[in-house]
Each structure stands twice: as C-alpha cells, then as structure tokens.
Amino acid sequence: MQLPDKFLNRYRSIIPDFDRFIEALNRPLKTVIRLNTLKGDKEEILSLLSDYQLEPIPWYSLAYRIKNDIHIGNRLEHFLGLVYSQEAASLIPPLVLDPKPYEKILDIAAAPGSKTTQMACMMKNTGLIVANDPSRKRLQPLIANLDRCGTLNVVVTNKKGERLGELLPGFFDRVLVDAPCSVEGMIRKSSNALIRWSESNIIRLSMLQKALLVSAFRTLKPGGVLVYSTCTIAPEENEAVVSFLLERNENAQIEPINLPGLITRPGLTHWQRSRFHPDLPKAARIYPQDNDTESFFIAKIRKLNWDV
C-alpha cells in the first residue's frame, strides 16, 4: 500500500524531519502494554511477565514496550485483565489530564475504553468517570474492557457528546475529549487508516470536533481541566478546533504540556490561510520519529475561575 500523494504533499511543510517521519512509518510498531493496578500491584504483575522483553515507556511508569514477538491477546495475563494493550501515545492524554481520586471525570468519547480504564487505575477506582460514547455498537467492547479491568467507578452513557454541555453544565472536575478523527496518526499501525481519507472528511470531522469541544468545556467546573486529543495530523482537526474554543471563551486558557521523557513539537500558529490563537504552540504535536509512537495531538485547557 502506498501513501497518497495528496496526503504527503499536504503535510510536508508542517511535519518536522519529514524524511525521518516517513522512515518511522515503515518501522514496525511494537506492542505496548499498560499494567492494570486495579487487579494487582506492579511487581506482582511484572513477576508474570518473565518471558517478555520489556522496555519501559519513559513517560509512564506502568507501561512497557514489548521487544519480543508476543501476541498479547493470546496471553493469560491479558485474559485476567492484568495488562492492557495500549499504544504509547494513547497513554498521554490521561496523564496530561491527571485525574485525582474522588474527582468527577467525563470521558466524552470513551470506546473502546483504553483511556477510561487507565484513568480508573489512576483514580484507584474512586470518584466517578462518566464514560460516554454515542455509538451503541461501540459500547459492547467498552463494557467488556471495563469488566475485564475491574473498574468500579465508571458509569457508561450513550449520548451525543454535543448534548452533554446542556445536560451537565459545570459538573465535572476534568474532561477528556479524545475526539473521533480522521485517524491519520494510525497509519503506522493499520493499513485501513487511510482508506476513507479525504479532505472533505477532515472538514466534516472538524465541525463535529468543535461542537464536542464546546459542549465538553461547558460540562467543566470553574477551575477544571480539559484535555483535547486526536490521533490525527490535520490542523483542521487539531489547532483549528482548540482555537475555535479559545477565541469564543475568555475563560478558556491553554496550558503547556510537560511529561518527562516525551518529545513534543509545538502546536501550529497557522495553516494554509488560517491563523490560530497565539497560545496554540502550548499544545503538543507528537510524531513517530520522536518517540516511536503513532502521531497524536494534545491540548490542555483550563476553565478559569473568575471568582478567584
């Protein structure tokens, strides 16, 4: 399979070290596992993985890249819910959101539950996570993963994310918007990622993402934190969406992202004829050539508390 010319030409100017980017796409992506500490402590679980050649993921102490050929889905430890296969870049949005025990969290597009279960671990099964997904079909794998991981603090809902702002205004301490996207960042993993790729699809998704982000921001308490992420490269689905929110909400402030061991590139300030909010460089672009991951975009936004 070949990468479309249109795709390559579109991003040549914005992806740093473009040749290295293409090279990285051709390198096999190693499986990454996250240890599920809801079912055992780190050392106990690691003691089961003696035949794994594990390389720690620098930005998360409970995640490892598997260097030898192990199909994790066939393994007992996976069946027992002790490990969860999750791409290394996909670990980052919950880490940036940093949910604390006893808080109220919204995961607005939760299926299949990788980030939801990671957050449940971080919260030690306390507090509340509302794991929403608008697709009824995607709830089944979400619920199966929640059961397998032993999450006791998750409520699954099946609403359009765009409506949650009016239904639950100012309710959550933290909100994760891991938005549905054109999945350009997944091309290293799946040959199907670009099958439906088109600029018109990017524009369509961008409109949905803006509606989701505005709604999600509304559900946030004053002082609360929201993380917006996608696994795509298109600025229309990333900087343009965050810029849309920042320009319309004076109480929305983007904050820098610093995770030790993670190489990030700044968000863009312009793309084609669009200019974005001047704070967008505080958002993070993640590329495969930097961290041996998929591509990702992450922005951390705080809802300012005007009363303080």
Next chain:
Amino acid sequence: MSEPILEYLKNNFGINSEIFEDLAILKIGNETYIMNKDAMSFKKLKACHRGIKLGITFSHSLRLATGAIQLFGKFATKNTIQLNYAEAFMFSQGQEFAPNNKPSDNTAGLVLAQYKQFPIGIGSYKEGKLKSMIPRSQVLRVGAKKRRIRYKRID
C-alpha cells in the same frame, strides 16, 4: 449489605462481606452489578452500565461473573484450587482437565481457580477433574497475529 450473591461468596469461598461495605449493589432484572457509591448515585443521565457485573441469579441457583471473581477472588479463604501456568491457560480456555493440585478444602463442588495470587474464575471439581465454568463467550481464544503492511513514499 444483604444480598444473595454476597452471602454466596461468603458461604462458598469465605469472601467476607465487609470488603464490599464501601461499595454499592444494583440489581437489574436477574443481573447484579457492583460499583462504588459515586457511580451508584450518579443519576443525571440514563446509564447503560455501572461498575461491573457481579453475577446472575436464577430461581434455584446463581452464576458469578468472571470479571468480578477476578477482582474479588483474592479474598477467598476456602474452596480454592491452585493451578500451574499450563492448567491456568486451559482453564481460561474453558477446558476440562485433571489438575495436579486438589482444592484447598479437598472437597468436590464449585471451586475458585487461581494462578499464583490471581483468581481466574469458577470451576467444578469432581473425581479429580476440574471443569472450567467460564462462559463460552468469554473464554480465552488464541488467534493468529495480524500481518503488517509496509508503506512507502511515492513522490
């Protein structure tokens, strides 16, 4: 907390009900779910699912959910059986086999199978044979690894 499944866990596996004190039980039809109290008290939206399934009760019996057993089974103090890795794997696949060890209480009937300190699920032990009772829809299935497709630059 008075709940038939919790009584069952206590009577059959010695899992003390006190460990569930900070949790909440929800019954929907014949299915029972367990969750923390915050998840139980969230009523602002219609929920499709809360916490994890604890089990299903029938008129004269009940079936414990595998996910719940894997979470709470570590508190079991009786009727457990310790499996080695190969046995644990077969058990997870829903098989019947003759394990090396006998149940902790050396009696026939339902036992909680464990690999090291990790509970796997419920099985039936009779005449030296252990039959996994993990539902067929949930058993460990060993499949082939997907092939990877290479990309190339085409400019």
